[in-house]
Amino acid sequence: MGVIFVDTLKLEATARQMRQEIIKMITAAGSGHPGGSLSAADIMTVLYFDKMNLRPDEPKWDGRDYFVLSKGHAAPALYAALALRGFFPVEQLETLRKLHSPLQGHPVSTKVPGVDVSTGSLGQGISVAAGIAKGLKIDGKPNHVYALLGDGECQEGEVWEALMFAAHYQLDNLTVIIDRNCLQIDGKVDEVMSISPLDKKLDAFGFNVLMVNGHNIESIGRAIDTAKAEKGRPTAIIANTVKGRGVSFMENQVGWHGNAPKPEEAAQALQELQDMR
Amino acid sequence: MAEKIATRDAYGKTLAELAVSDKNLVVLDADLSKSTKTGDFAKVCPERFVEMGIAEQNMVAVAAGLATLGKHVFCSSFAIFAVGRAFEQVRNAVAYPQLPVTVAATHAGITVGEDGATHQAIEDISLMRSVPGMTVVVPADAHETAQAVRLLAEYDKPAYLRLGRLAVESVMPEDYQFQIGKGFVLRDGADAVIFACGLMVQEAVKAAEMLAAEGIDAAVVNLPTIKPLDTELVISMAKKCGAVITAEEHNINGGLGSAVAEVLAENCPTPMLRVGVADVFGQSGKPAELMAEYGLNADALAAKVKEVITRK
Structure with missing residues (x-):
């Protein structure tokens, strides 16, 4: 198992780097969503640096797997993943949310290499992902489609329309990952509008349901392998995460959903991420 | 008097004709395929017809997903649902990324008749016209509808096609050629x-x-x-x-x-x-x-x- 261990260490280092880029770009922008970007960083790392078929020098390559960031406000995590993976220069990240930058507050397919789907309005990304999966089925193609949702996002009715559709058409080429960080803008998901029991609901909707620690690189990877091997039904991975993961003063703090750190806070955050093990 | 044909009938007939020649075409409907006439397409091309159930928001965003793969998608429902209920999906999932989806809505306007005001869309042109980059087409008769459908099937931008329930007279000359942006x-x-x-x-x-x-x-x-x-x-x-x-x-x-x-x-x-x-x-x-x-x-x-x- 030595090789896997080394790979895991490497992926963990990439996730740390991704978190640092997230902090840097949101700080430079003066606005953005650090909490839900940090909670998704390990999932993004496993997808972009291990599991997805991609060609950074050929973003529209026919054989690519598709990723849809249904929780579009976690754009910094996606931009960091794409830049670190080589889709565009890392230096561009500091243009986040600035006038004329391709790196809009929420991702736009027409502007950013590697972004296949424009998202930002919650609940729509999963439908678009399901549409891609259905189209790939019509064409008999083997590409896999991943959609990353927030747990608060699951309050949108359209999410359940899309889940119903994906199960009805047996879209086993679709894997829905839910970043279960248990917080949303107005507070705890359970208090704002409970979506529990999420696993039972997904199961009842016809999904293969897996639960993982969304910060354990190996567990996430194994869940994705299991999802890809599943036949006849789509998979939903509930990834239990910590909002703001990796920065002590942001962890589990609802206030860090959509606020940029001040420079001194950013410096502390970056130091903590440097020391993170 | 000229023969009366509803624009929705011409829509279904033309889609069915295109099914053979245009393999890139996919048609979606939200449980109204008999009324919108997309059922005509479904009959000849079941493999590229996707029944979406009564879920218009998901339908429009799924259309965006199919278009992301390069397909041209027609998605249909009554105007009040396709444009009213799913307005934001049309705006954000289809129009903003400039995807080649035609929202082809039937039963527009008051001539829906007996179903009453809940089903009579009188706001749809206004809504679609206000979306940046949206093309809005309202054919007058069957001939113009058939031409518009053929043209929109090749169109590389988002479009709204407004169709009616009621049979209408043929008003356009036989040699008329519909062009986008031309009166x-x-x-x-x-x-x-x-x-x-x-x-x-x-x-x-x-x-x-x-x-x-x-x-x-x-x-x-x-x-x-x-x-x-x-x-x-x-x-x-x-x-x-x-x-x-x-x-x-x-x-x-x-x-x-x-x-x-x-x-x-x-x-x-x-x-x-x-x-x-x-x-x-x-x-x-x-x-x-x-x-x-x-x-x-x-x-x-x-x-x-x-x-x-x-x-x-």
Whole structure:
């Protein structure tokens, strides 16, 4: 198992780097969503640096797997993943949310290499992902489609329309990952509008349901392998995460959903991420 | 009298014809395929017809997903649901990324009839016209619909195609070729011009005939593309006739009348009256009764033409 261990260490280092880029770009922008970007960083790392078929020098390559960031406000995590993976220069990240930058507050397919789907309005990304999966089925193609949702996002009715559709058409080429960080803008998901029991609901909707620690690189990877091997039904991975993961003063703090750190806070955050093990 | 065919029937028939030649076409419907006539396509091409169930928001975003793969997608429901309920999906999932999806909605306007106001979309042109980059097409008859469908199947941008439930007369000549952004002068005139779209074109033709009998020379222009509007034709005909009527089966606010008024106000202010539903909800009734009730038939149009001429 030595090789896997080394790979895991490497992926963990990439996730740390991704978190640092997230902090840097949101700080430079003066606005953005650090909490839900940090909670998704390990999932993004496993997808972009291990599991997805991609060609950074050929973003529209026919054989690519598709990723849809249904929780579009976690754009910094996606931009960091794409830049670190080589889709565009890392230096561009500091243009986040600035006038004329391709790196809009929420991702736009027409502007950013590697972004296949424009998202930002919650609940729509999963439908678009399901549409891609259905189209790939019509064409008999083997590409896999991943959609990353927030747990608060699951309050949108359209999410359940899309889940119903994906199960009805047996879209086993679709894997829905839910970043279960248990917080949303107005507070705890359970208090704002409970979506529990999420696993039972997904199961009842016809999904293969897996639960993982969304910060354990190996567990996430194994869940994705299991999802890809599943036949006849789509998979939903509930990834239990910590909002703001990796920065002590942001962890589990609802206030860090959509606020940029001040420079001194950013410096502390970056130091903590440097020391993170 | 010319043969009457509903634009939705021409839509279904044309899709079914295209199924054979256009392998890139995918059609979606939300449990209304018998009414929207996408069922005609489903019969000949079940593998590229996707039944979405009663879930219009998901339907429109799924259409965006299919278009992301390079497919051209027609998605259909009644106008009130395809455009009303799923407005934000049309805006954010389809129009913003400029995907080649045609939202082809039937049962637009009050001639839905007995189902009543909940099902009578009179806001859809306004909604679609306000979305950046959206093309808005309202065909007048079966011939124009068939041509528009064929053209939109090859179109690389998002579009809204507005179709009706009611059978309408053929008004366009046989050799007519629909072009996006181009209007068509059906009848030239000197005293006033009626700019119409959809089934109001047949009413405008009748109104002009009635007026001719009284010695009033009214032009009739079909404007099947509300956006981009044929501004050149609108301006030239307005200048020539000096009095303008717009006619649409839609709220007088935000639709064809507003589009024409905007162009004229900025380019050549002209006496003008808008014929349409006067900012009220419809009700149950037979289509012809509703057309009369809300002032949308040839009689009402002719009266408005006479009125606007007095303002010259």
